[in-house]
Amino acid sequence: MSGHIDPIDLKIVETFGDNSRIRLSELAEIVGLSIPSVSERLDKLQKKGIIKKFTTLVDERQLGFDIQAFVRVRIDSSKHYKSFMEHVLREEEIMECYSVTGDGSHILKVMTHNTSSLEKFLSRIQSWPGVLSTNTSFVLSEIKRNSRISSEIVKQNLLDRQVLVVFDEKKSEKKSRK
Amino acid sequence: MSGHIDPIDLKIVETFGDNSRIRLSELAEIVGLSIPSVSERLDKLQKKGIIKKFTTLVDERQLGFDIQAFVRVRIDSSKHYKSFMEHVLREEEIMECYSVTGDGSHILKVMTHNTSSLEKFLSRIQSWPGVLSTNTSFVLSEIKRNSRISSEIVKQNLLDRQVLVVFDEKKSEKKSRK
DNA sequence: GTTGAAACTCATATTGG
DNA sequence: CCAATATGAGTTTCAAC
Secondary structure, eight states: OTTOBOHHHHHHHHHHHHOTTOOHHHHHHHHTSOHHHHHHHHHHHHHTTSEEEEEEEEOGGGGTOOEEEEEEEEESOGGGHHHHHHHHHHOTTEEEEEEESSSSSEEEEEEESSHHHHHHHHHHHHTSTTEEEEEEEEEEEEEEEOOOOOHHHHHHHHHHHTOBOOOOTTGGGGTTOO | OTTOBOHHHHHHHHHHHHOTTOOHHHHHHHHTOOHHHHHHHHHHHHHTTSEEEEEEEEOGGGGTOOEEEEEEEEESOGGGHHHHHHHHHHOTTEEEEEEESSSSSEEEEEEESSHHHHHHHHHHHHTSTTEEEEEEEEEEEEEEEOOOOOHHHHHHHHHHTTOBOOOOTTGGGGTTOO
8 A cells, every 4th residue: 555664665764864965876775776766765755744854953052042942831721722823833933842741731942042032032922812821941951862763663663553564575485374 | 264154154054954955056046156155165064063964854653653752851960960861862762852951850852652662661761870750741743843943033143142244235335333 | 666778967176267 | 256167976757677
């Protein structure tokens, strides 16, 4: 079925996580297929939305974003959800936003220039309809930021739920086993 | 000075945030420079570490990572900091880790297959030396995940602190103004 | 899925301005 | 920084298998 993924696709995704500017020729060698084949797979991975975007990891601090923070936001009901979302998308300081369980209904990852710009940002948030409270944790240092998904661990995930197609060379030897 | 950044570099960074597989020829047209020039700038941005990595945004849920969570971890002292860091780097489920202020000394972003694999992961964390407690928030939905930094906002940041060099075409007309 | 060929585009380095 | 050039690679599409 077309919705399935095979280990080669995983390897492609993993390789692109490491370096999205890789040449197709190099990729073809890594995964052991011809260039036209990997080119076609890459297209399909994008069409399926598995690959969302080729992007670039940046050292934001060197660009003047000295303040990074996680802000937990509590909004009072789903009534304000849509307007909250619109505000979030509009604010350039908000790099990420997730709806979560636990105390606070949303987590924002925010980057700003200095504490005063953060202060302005926080008071702006608090003026949005439905925002009850915020709770800010400053990022002191970044220990890990993975852009890469290990294809091995994905393989285990997908094998478990049988959405992964694996060509097992030994399958034919014991085909009657169910 | 060589440590400085100009608006063209910012535009390059922004453009790569949108699409890291862009052709240099296209990039050259966007920023209004020749191909050799943008090529050289790109090299320098990488050497300076402003551009850290060309990577790919992936729909992790399609790869079987149905559970995403933020885990706040409290570790008891800096004595265990190094071993904690090593564990964090080794765990493939931990996609991001930040040292933060506030309740809990670290925030992890974790992705796993299902609740049972998360449970295993959490009990593993709690066995690490120095880990006092964890507090897990499940991600219900991703509202925003920006890989792109607006060059406009960066420009404001950098202008404020005078690390940005701007070629002001009108400067010569009023050079005596200080 | 492969291979191979063709047309095209691109990256990289170098030159002189 | 540009423009021009040269070369070797890379990409894409198409065919036929």
